[in-house]
Amino acid sequence: MLNFTYFNPVKIVFGKGTIKELPNLIPAASKVMMVYGGGSIKQNGVYDQVAKAMAGRPMIEFAGIEPNPRYETCMKCVDSIRSEGADFLLAVGGGSSLDAVKFIAVASCYSGDDPWDFMKDPRRVPAEVLPLGCVITLPATGSEANCFAVISRDSTREKLAFSSPQLFPKFSILDPATTFSLPPRQTVNGIVDAFVHVMEQYMTFDAGSPLQDRQAEAILLTLLEEGPKAMANPKSYSARSNIMWCATNALSGLIGCGVPQDWSTHMIGHEITVLYGLDHAQTLALIYPGTIRHFQERKKQKLLQYARRVWGLADGDENALINAAIEKTEDFFRSLGVGTRLADYKIPAEAGKLVAERLAKRGRPLGERGDVKPSDVEAIFALRA
C-alpha cells in the first residue's frame, strides 16, 4: 500500500425529509446565496422545500448554472455576491451547481487579476474562501463528498479540474426522494459517472491494497444491481438511495487511499465535451471501454480480478476472461441507454488526433504511470469507431 493522507470533513445528512435540517446546518447569522441551475428544482418541489426550511433567514439566489458550469456564468454570481453581500453559499441541484459554488467560493475572495489563474495553480487559492454547503438532487459526480470541481471557459475552450482542501462542503444533504423525477438520461449519466469514477481508482496495477479493491468492487456490484432497478422503477426509494450512496462513496477519496489511479478517461472526456458538447458521462461511456482495451496488458491482473469478482466470470483462458469483462462493461452502459461508440454521437474520425494534441499541450501527465502518450490517446479513439 502506498502512503496516503485521508481527510474528509463533510457532514453527510442522508435520507427522506432531510432538507428541513438546513437551518440547523447553516450558521444563524449567515446571509446565504443559494445557487442553482435550470428550472428542475422548481418543478420537483425541492426549491419549495428549501424556501420553507430557510423561511425567515436572509437568503438571496442566483439561477442559471448550466451543465458543465461556465466560468462566465460563475463570474456573474461573483458580481452579485460583491454587490449584494453573502457569506455562505448553498448549492441546490446536481454536481454542476456544486462545482460552480466551489469556484465562486474562491473567486469571491480572490484578489488576483483573473480567477482563472487559480484553476491552473491551486497554490493561488486564498486561505479564506466562502463556506459552502449543498442539497444534492442528482447522484453522479461525488462533488458532495470532495473538494474537487470542474469548470469550463468559453473564451479559451477549456474544461479544467481543480481542488483545494478549503472546498469541502460544510454539509451535504442527500434526500433520495428528490431524484424520483430525474429524466432517464440524467439517471443513466449518474450511474455511468459513478461507475467510471470507481474504475479510474481501481483499474490500475496491484499495490497490495486488497481492502480498497474490495471497497471499489462493492460499489461496482451495487451499481450493477441497483442501476437497472432505478431505470425500471424511478420511484423506488431503495434503488434511488443505493445509487445515491454509491455515487457519494465513489469519489469521497476513501477507495483511492494508498492506490495508484488512472484518470486518463476523464481527461479525454473533458476535451470531448468542450469540442463536441457531449454530456460528461456520455464521454466516459464512449471512451472507457477503449481505455481498458488499449491498456489491457498493463492492467491485466486487475482486469482478471474485475472479470472474476465483478462479473462472476470463470470460463475460458485469461484472454477470454478479459475480453468478456470489457464487453460486459460496454454492454452494461448500452443496456442503460447511453452510446458507447463515436458513431452514436456523430463524432468525426479526426477527433482522436485533435484531443491528443490538446492534451499534449496541457502537459499534465496521464495514466497510473503518467506515461500515456498522444499516440495512446489516438489508439483509444481508433478502438471506439
Place this chain on the structure above:
Amino acid sequence: MLNFTYFNPVKIVFGKGTIKELPNLIPAASKVMMVYGGGSIKQNGVYDQVAKAMAGRPMIEFAGIEPNPRYETCMKCVDSIRSEGADFLLAVGGGSSLDAVKFIAVASCYSGDDPWDFMKDPRRVPAEVLPLGCVITLPATGSEANCFAVISRDSTREKLAFSSPQLFPKFSILDPATTFSLPPRQTVNGIVDAFVHVMEQYMTFDAGSPLQDRQAEAILLTLLEEGPKAMANPKSYSARSNIMWCATNALSGLIGCGVPQDWSTHMIGHEITVLYGLDHAQTLALIYPGTIRHFQERKKQKLLQYARRVWGLADGDENALINAAIEKTEDFFRSLGVGTRLADYKIPAEAGKLVAERLAKRGRPLGERGDVKPSDVEAIFALRA
C-alpha cells in the same frame, strides 16, 4: 436504507515514516501532553521517533495507561495537566491510550463534581474540550477514526462506553511498521476486535443497504486473508498495513451508515472483562459465536449471505450453510490462537446469570431491536460451555 448523518473529520496520515509529520499536525504554539501505556513504545523505537519529531517543541508526558484504561489512572493525568499546563493531548500506543486521552480531554475541562457523570450522560460533555491527536501502534479498536471511548472504574466495577462529537482526533498517524514488534496475543486481539466490530454492524436484518453490506464483507474478507499472513510473518509490511487499514475502516462509522446495529456482544464482553479480567478481544471471540448461534433465526438472511459471500459456502440446505458459517467463524478465531469457550478461560458456569443481571441493572437496550433479555444473555453463555 435508514436515514443517517455521517461526519468524520479525522485526518488519517498513513504509511511508513509518517511519525515525522507530527510537528506539522500539532499547532506550533501548543504545549503537548503525551500519554502512553507501558514500556513497549520505548522498546520498539516509537518513543524515540516521537521525541525526535517533536524536538524543540514544549511537551510533557504521562506514562502508565493500562489496557482497559482506568478512571483512576486518567484522573492522575488530569491532575498533572492542571498543575503543569497542557493544551494538546497526544496519545501514543494502542486504543487504550487513545481512549484514555479522550476521557482526559473532557475531564480536564469538566466543571462538575465527578467526571464519571459525563460517561453516563454525554450531554454533560462541555462544548470545549482539549484537542487531541494520536500515533496508533496497535490496530484494533478503531478509536483513531471515531469519537468513542471505553473507560473502566475500579471503585464501581464498571466498564462503560461513551462518545461525543468533540472527541474525534484532529489527526491519527498510522505507521504499519510500528506494529512489527507486536506480540502474537496483541496481533490476534486486533484482528478479532476489528472482525467483530464489522460483524456487529453487519449481522442484523436487511435494511436495503447492499453497499454497506459489501463494504462490511470487504473488511471481513481482507481480515481472513491478511490475518494469518501477519501471524506467520510479523514483519510483512503488506499484511500489517492491510490489517491496520481494516481496523480503522471497521469502526470509522462508514459501514454503519443507515443500517441497524447489534452491539450486544460488546456489552456482554465489557462485563466479562470487569468480572474475569479477560482481554477485550478474548471476550468477543468467546461470546460472538454464541450470539449468532442463539439469534440464528432472526439473523437468518444475513447469516446465509455471510455464509455465501464471506466463506464461499454453497453446499447444503440453509441450516447447513448457517451452521457451517458459525463454525467457521469460531474456527477462524481458534486458528489465530484465541480461546472461544468458557473453559479456555476457566470462567464458571454461573457467569451467564451474573452478567445478565449486571446488564439488566444498567438498563441500556441490547441488540438490533433493543429487545435482548437477560434470559437471552444466559442462553448465549450456555452455548459457550
